[in-house]
Amino acid sequence: MDPAAPFMARVAMKARHFRAALGWGGAFGGGVLLALLCACLLAAPWVWSDGAYDRQDRAARHLPPVWWPHDDEQLDRLRSAARERAAAAESTLRGIPAEALTREAWTPSEQQVGQAMPSYLLGTDLFGRDVLVRCLAGGSVSLAVGLLAAGISVVVGTLWGALAAWRGGRTDALLMRTVDVLYGLPYVLLVVLVGVAADGVLDRIQESRSREARRQRESFVAASIELAPGDARTRASAESQALELYGTGALPGAFAQSVGMLTLAVAIGGVSWLTLARVVRGQVLSLKNRPFVEAARAVGVGPVRLFMRHLLPNLAGPVIVYATLTIPQAMLQESFLSFLGIGVRPPLPSWGNMVADGLGELNPVRSNWWLLVFPCLLLAATLLSLNLLGESLRAASDPRARTR
Amino acid sequence: MSRAPATPLLEVLDLAVDFDRRDSTPLRAVEGVTFRLYPGQTLAIVGESGSGKSVTGLSLLGLQSPGRIARGRALWRESSSHDAEDLLSLRGDAIRAYRGGKIAMIFQEPMTSLNPVMRVGDQIAEAVRLHTDVSARDARSRAVDALAAVAIDEPHRRAREYPHQFSGGMRQRVMIAMAIACRPRVLIADEPTTALDATTQAQVLTLIDRLRREQRVAVILITHSLGLVAGHADVAAVMHSGRILEFAPANTILARPLHPYTVALLRCIPTIRGPIRQRLTTVRDLVRSVEPLSPGLAGHRPWWPNEFHEADRTRATVLIEPEEHHWVRVWADSKAPRGDWAIPGVQTTRIP
Numbered sequence: 001m002d003p004a005a006p007f008m009a010r011v012a013m014k015a016r017h018f019r020a021a022l023g024w025g026g027a028f029g030g031g032v033l034l035a036l037l038c039a040c041l042l043a044a045p046w047v048w049s050d051g052a053y054d055r056q057d058r059a060a061r062h063l064p065p066v067w068w069p070h071d072d073e074q075l076d077r078l079r080s081a082a083r084e085r086a087a088a089a090e091s092t093l094r095g096i097p098a099e100a101l102t103r104e105a106w107t108p109s110e111q112q113v114g115q116a117m118p119s120y121l122l123g124t125d126l127f128g129r130d131v132l133v134r135c136l137a138g139g140s141v142s143l144a145v146g147l148l149a150a151g152i153s154v155v156v157g158t159l160w161g162a163l164a165a166w167r168g169g170r171t172d173a174l175l176m177r178t179v180d181v182l183y184g185l186p187y188v189l190l191v192v193l194v195g196v197a198a199d200g201v202l203d204r205i206q207e208s209r210s211r212e213a214r215r216q217r218e219s220f221v222a223a224s225i226e227l228a229p230g231d232a233r234t235r236a237s238a239e240s241q242a243l244e245l246y247g248t249g250a251l252p253g254a255f256a257q258s259v260g261m262l263t264l265a266v267a268i269g270g271v272s273w274l275t276l277a278r279v280v281r282g283q284v285l286s287l288k289n290r291p292f293v294e295a296a297r298a299v300g301v302g303p304v305r306l307f308m309r310h311l312l313p314n315l316a317g318p319v320i321v322y323a324t325l326t327i328p329q330a331m332l333q334e335s336f337l338s339f340l341g342i343g344v345r346p347p348l349p350s351w352g353n354m355v356a357d358g359l360g361e362l363n364p365v366r367s368n369w370w371l372l373v374f375p376c377l378l379l380a381a382t383l384l385s386l387n388l389l390g391e392s393l394r395a396a397s398d399p400r401a402r403t404r
Numbered sequence: 405m406s407r408a409p410a411t412p413l414l415e416v417l418d419l420a421v422d423f424d425r426r427d428s429t430p431l432r433a434v435e436g437v438t439f440r441l442y443p444g445q446t447l448a449i450v451g452e453s454g455s456g457k458s459v460t461g462l463s464l465l466g467l468q469s470p471g472r473i474a475r476g477r478a479l480w481r482e483s484s485s486h487d488a489e490d491l492l493s494l495r496g497d498a499i500r501a502y503r504g505g506k507i508a509m510i511f512q513e514p515m516t517s518l519n520p521v522m523r524v525g526d527q528i529a530e531a532v533r534l535h536t537d538v539s540a541r542d543a544r545s546r547a548v549d550a551l552a553a554v555a556i557d558e559p560h561r562r563a564r565e566y567p568h569q570f571s572g573g574m575r576q577r578v579m580i581a582m583a584i585a586c587r588p589r590v591l592i593a594d595e596p597t598t599a600l601d602a603t604t605q606a607q608v609l610t611l612i613d614r615l616r617r618e619q620r621v622a623v624i625l626i627t628h629s630l631g632l633v634a635g636h637a638d639v640a641a642v643m644h645s646g647r648i649l650e651f652a653p654a655n656t657i658l659a660r661p662l663h664p665y666t667v668a669l670l671r672c673i674p675t676i677r678g679p680i681r682q683r684l685t686t687v688r689d690l691v692r693s694v695e696p697l698s699p700g701l702a703g704h705r706p707w708w709p710n711e712f713h714e715a716d717r718t719r720a721t722v723l724i725e726p727e728e729h730h731w732v733r734v735w736a737d738s739k740a741p742r743g744d745w746a747i748p749g750v751q752t753t754r755i756p
Contacts, residue, residue, distance in 0.1 A: 295517040297467060299504030299531040299582060302497075309530075313521045 029388030032381050040143060043136040053137035054347045057118070057128035059084045065131075065370055066119040078117065081128075083108055085116035123370040126361065131354075135374055138349035142379070145265045145344070146331035152269025153330070154323045157276030158315065164277070165284035166307060176281065179274050187271040187333075192342055194267035195260075202259060206251055213249030217242040257348050264343055268330050276322050280315060287314055324390035328383045335379055351375040411484040412440035412749055413589060413622050414464075419476035419492075421459050421468055421646075433459045433471060435646040438723070440749025443589065444620040446613075448637035448654065450627055450669075456646035457626045461592045464491055465507055466499040480506075482589075505535035508583035512595040514576035518567035525551070525563025528582045535586045550581035554611055573604030577611065584615055591615065592624045597632070609636050630669055634658055638752050642666050645709040647721070651748035652730040662732045663706050701726055704734035723748065 059081035064070060070078060086108035091098045108116070122131040164175040217239070224238035287293065288311070296310050337343030338352025346353055358372030419437040422430035434456040441447055449457045462468045464478055479488040480502075491502060503509075511517045519527060528547035532538060538546070544563070551559035554577040567575060576596060583591055593612060597605035613636060615621050625637060633640045637654040642665065650663040661667045668687045707721040720736040723746045731748040 291511055291513050291516045292519045294467065295509075295511055295579070296519065297503065298465060298509040298511070299586075300500040300502075300534045301530070302500060310519050310522070314519070316521070 029385035029392070032385040033389065036139060036378070036382055036385075037143065040136050040140040043133075044140060053129070053134050053349055055129065055133075057081060057124070059128065060118050060120070060124050061126055061128040062366070062368060063118070063120055063124045063128075064368075065123045066121060068123070068370070079113065081118050082113045082116045085118065086112040089116060122374050125357065125371055131370060131374055134349040134354060135351070135378055138351045138354050138375060139378060139382075141261065141344055141348060141350045142331050142334055142352070142382075145261055145268070145334045145350075146327045148262070148265035149269035149272065149330035149334070150323055150326040152266060153273035153276060153326055154319060156269070157273030158280050158312070158319055160273065161277035161280030161282075162284045162307070162311065162315065165281040166288060166311070172281075176278075179277050182271070183274055185271075187268075188337070188340075188342075190271050191264070191267040191337060194270065195263055195342060198259060198263040202251070202256060206249075209251065210249035213246050216246045220245065257345075260345060260348075264334060264337065265330075268333050268337075272326055272330060272333070276319070276326070279318055279322060283315055283318055284311060287311060321390060321394045324386065324393055328386035328390070331379075331386075332383060351379040355379070411481050413443050413481060414441040415477075415479040415481070415488070415747065415749075416440075416460075416464070417477045417479065417747070419460065419463060419478065420474040421456070421463055421471045422474045423471050430472075430474075432474070433646050434463070436721075437476070437643075437646070437648055438747050439641060439648065439651060440747055441590070441622050441624065442749070442751050443622050444616060445638045445752065446616055446623040446625055446636060448625045448627060448633045448640040449643055450630060450633060450640055451643035452628055455643040457643050458594050459646075460643075461509070461594055461624060461626050464590075464592065465503050465509060466491070466494065467503075467509075501535070504531050504583070504588070505586050506588055507590045507592060508586065508588040509592045510576070510579050510583055510594065510596045512598050514572055514579055514599060517579055518575055520567055523564055523566060524570070524578055528563075528578070528585050531582050532585050546585055547581075550585040551578070553584065554578070554581045555607075556581070573600055573607060576600060576604070576608050580608070580611060580615075584619070584621075587619065588621060590622045590624065592626070594626045595628070596625075598628075612636070630658070630673065639750050641748070642669070647707070647709075647733060648723070648731075648748070649707070649733050650731065651723070653750050653752050656730055660730075662701060662726065662730065665706075665708065701732060701734060704732075707733040707735055 059077065061077070063074060063078060063081075087098060087101055087106070090106065090108065090112070091101055120130050120132065122135065124130060125134070160175060160179070164172045220242040221235065221238045224241075225234055228234050293306065293310065296306055301310065334343055334350065335352030335355070338350045339356045341353070341356065343352055344350035346357075354375040355372060358368070358370075358375065361368040361371050416437060416439050419434055420432060421434040423433055424430050433454075437456070437460050439447065449460065451457045459468055459471055463471070463473060473492050476492060478491040480491050481488045491499065494502070518524065522530075525544060525547045528550055529540070529543040532543040532546050533540065536543075548559045548563050551563055556562050556574060556577060562570075567578070570578060576599075580596075591612065596612070597608055600608060609632065612623060612625075616623050625632060627633075633654050640652065640654045640657045641648045642650045642657070642663065644665055650657060650661065650666050657666060658670070661670055665687070672687060701724075704724060704726075721733050722736040723731045723733050725731050725746055725748075729750045729752075731746055
């Protein structure tokens, strides 16, 4: 085909022959990725609502996957978990508190225990949390951070590089030397710096909020005491009333978690746009001397429109390819940082901190291998499929590679 | 010959363009170019590579960058009742209104002059919307009309296609469609047929000719081929080293060239009837051999840049008009007219 054809048109044409367009690697990558994404998205409502990813069942801790042979000790734990569940079911059925059952020395029948036998597809961890649920939740955290970071890096990198090449001269020198300097900084340091800065801001907000709440509570209490002086019970009741009205001013946990994730994405995105800026700069340098740019000028297209409508769309090919390869890179960095304990913070799961936990549980007596293997497998499959997909997109966009 | 309106549409006066060099004095790419262009007329600017003909065309639209206008004016007169506007002094939106609106330009490389990721119809419609106050839908229908006007089959379908789906000749016709969609008064065609094969060349030139006739568009045809002058130009200017050497109606310049360079160029064209196995002579040799002749110049010495007599370096050159409507650049001397320079320009157009 005509090598001058635009990238997207080439991909579209080739997509009619899907195998030829992306090859088996791309098809496999796309398939695995799609399956994982679907699983995470479909699971999202029940994983995230009322914190299912952090629901603990102490009796059921350290259980292997349900399809794995259990030893006696594990079977004991399984049965004790089942007994507890059966008791809980009985107490709700009869409408009496669990302590009442204990007092009358109620024991579940064999049938009740069998029914209440928990089945964890991928086993449970130290706190009796479902590994499958945590894997799905961790996957969506990892994907979200990866996508967000890649998005940030694409936007910043494209604009930065394009602006440098378009303006040329001093602007170019200034922007690209900045890139060189940032290249020299270790990115872990940057991520930690951004994280600490965000924490500082959060702390300050938290502090001012709780100070404000305390002030309101105190004035409320003072006003109540003035209204009914001498009553001994006034103070305590006014205080509890004030607490109900104004709260402690603590930020909701979900807010802090989202801010943490956002910070991580910004930090990773903020260090991974550098290469893209260089790639885009090179592209724009060659594009801006192409005759169609001058032809567009000659029909009266202004500089802004020229940049937005004529130049940027021509960058779509390399940018899309690069973005596809940036997502796995960002996800890997997220996992790596979480593994080190400076990324996603528990109890929020991420494949990285789950791997770190699993590694800590590994010991010669009890391997507890499922805590390590499943997050690792999922992470590897995702990275592999994204890399295959990006690589075949890159191959499809390379005119020289299409003579096979 | 017919009498066109007495006002020239465009009057270029003493245009000079410099290109700055890093470690040297600026390079003067265009020096003292002066001519008049009348509506409905095709002016061919003929010259070899680097003679400054393209820069002259680009300067009119303010696109000479990185070149710099050193001096000169380009006066635009919409009609005799309008005041003249100097194109070279316009900046920003003012000059952008001319680009593509009143003065359209066609470039040499049709293969690369269209944006590869924009549909052809959208590119034409964009040009229309930039210069006329029409809705997106109307602009699109005008784009389709323009494609039909340049004889592209199934214009509705082709407007939705991308440039790589067109052949070279078709792309050049698309460029022309884009140029005419806003109904410009002047069309600058910068070597429009150089990259095309002979058949397609003829189609494109016929198309430009038809526009000139039907819409009274004035055409500046920049070319290095004297063959185009014969069939497609009303007046011709021969350029070398950034200066106009000779300016005359096309017939005159082909039949009675006065400047040795023009004579040499014409002699370089191989003819079918000439002697067999004769070596084609180079222009440089020919200019030397022809130079002492020049009977029509009445004693003036024709200007030629390859002469580097010490005395010539500081000598001025001047355009003289030895016969009516025929200008030649000669070395200035006592016999030359002084005070003002002649402005070449002839109000001739071919009858349709």
